[in-house]
Amino acid sequence: MTEQTLAERAVWRDAERCYRAVAARDSRFDGQFIMAVSTTGIYCRPSCPASTPKPQNVRFYPTSAAAQSHGFRACRRCLPDAVPGSPDWDIRADLAARAMRLISDGTVERDGVPGLARRLGYSERQLGRVLTAELGAGPLALARAHRAHSARLLIEMSGLPLTDVAFAAGFSSVRQFNETIREVFATTPSQLRAAALRRRKAEELPTGTRLSLRLPFRKPFDAAGVLDFLADRAVPGVEHVTRDESGVTGYGRTLRLAHGSGVVWLTAKDDHVRCDLRLTDLRDLSSAVARMRRLLDLDADPEAVARVLGADPALAPLVEAIPGIRVPGAVDGDELVLRAMLSPAETAALAESLGERVPSCEESLEGLTTLFPTAAQIAEHGPERVAAVARALADEVSVHVGRDPLELRAELLELPGIGPEIADYVLMRVLGAPDVLLTGDPVLRRGAAALGITDDEKTLAERGRAWQPWSSYAGMYLLRA
Secondary structure, three states: OOHHHHHHOOHHHOHHHHHHHHHOOOHHHEOOEEEEEOOOOEEEOOOOOOOOOOHHHEEEEOOHHHHHHOOOEEOOOOOOOOOOOOOHHHHOOOHHHHHHHHHHOOHHHHHHHHHHHHHHOOOHHHHHHHHHHHHOOOHHHHHHHHHHHHHHHHHHHOOOOHHHHHHHOOOOOHHHHHHHHHHHHOOOHHHHHHHHHHHHOOOOOOOOOEEEEEEEOOOOOOHHHHHHHHHHOOOEEOEEEEEEOOEEEEEEEEEEOOOOEEEEEEEEOOOEEEEEEEEOOHHHHHHHHHHHHHHHOOOOOHHHHHHHHOOOOOOHHHHHHOOOOOOOOOOOHHHHHHHHHOOHHHHHHHHHHHOEEOOOOOOOOOOEOEEOOOHHHHHHHOOHHHHHHHHHHHHOOOOOOOOOHHHHHHHHHOOOOOOHHHHHHHHHHHOOOOOOOOOOOHHHHHHHHHOOOOOOHHHHHHHHHHHOOOHHHHHHHHHHO
16 A cells, blocks of 8 residues: 555545444544644544534634634543554555654754755755645644643643643743643643642642643553564663563663653553553653554554454454554663664663663662663674764764665665564564564564464565565564464
8 A cells, every 4th residue: 555545545535434433432532643724723633522513613623723724623521632643654664654753753843844844865955835735734833732732631631830830841031831731722721730739639739840630541451462473672771561360560661761761660451551650851741652652553543453453363262362562662762773783682681781770760660770772872882793883872873763665774774783574673663663563573583383374485475475564463473372
């Protein structure tokens, strides 16, 4: 399926399908499009519990920013921004999707629109034209919507003074912050906080740089599977897991972020993942949240995956037994590349010898003491066999969510010690590429053989064509076979 076809098939373009989802209050479509009501001037998620508006009064948009740019305000009843992100940004690798991933990671707040355009390899004018055509809003409007969402999280989930919230969320002034909150949410920052306090009743708001957030996901969600995957590869000090008789109960890790560092602890609940964050600088909030969502693949569309993979007789029993399987992502591209080249013992030794201690950020979380070394540190002091790759990562090769997959793969394959298997593994975990089948993985091939498919690499690749565009998810099932 081509990028153009994927863009043309975006849910929001089919008004009849969207209206049926709204009439059914179908939460599976939350995050896939925005419904705006012309008679009220508000925009909602598809599952909003309010009365269903008449079809002639409804407009559909791909993003909150598009609705805001047409003068609509966010619904205070359904909170349309507090939903999983669009799965389009996971499936597609075109300019619009890569830009959205970078905007979610806070690139515009850090580097402005010129910096966003540079990272994507386009001019500002080209970028603005494509985003407006595809998403109904330009990069500034999309970043503004992102800042508004980050501000709402800080207003409702922290006790931080509102002036500090404004700058932590990326606003250039308190006035801009107040005006944006009024325009987007039809209320003031102080009123938003007062409403949050009423909802929380006697709960005490976290203080300072300590936050506890709810990360929504699309059901079903195989939390045990993704946490087990991360736990099996955990690096002591950088990552930590807790277990009981049922398996992994929590996963945490340290984070190296643009303005500082932090630690995060993730616990799966029935309808969300609890995310406890400690950040040295709250300007990194939106980036940290975006990275956790990618790490757990929370924006995936499990029903779309199941429809394709469940049609294969060999995979169907596993698809039924393990609903909502996810492909674990990564929080740092350089780290993932180097860990893929090193053995677990070498990785642990590097972290212990070169890793920096996590700066104090109010209170530590159990077992999370060390930041994974940077590429520059590993280039200078790490094993010789990865030194050239580490130098390249430190200097000229950028591994981030805004990269074009084909271009990044070609650059990685030029580096010594990186073959197709590692390059594809990086695309799958760093970029979230959904259609990567790691046929060179012996464990994956053994799983395929156990299901009666094949253990031959070439034959497996041919079989994998039937699993497109979800081969990465098929691979995760084969690893579990």
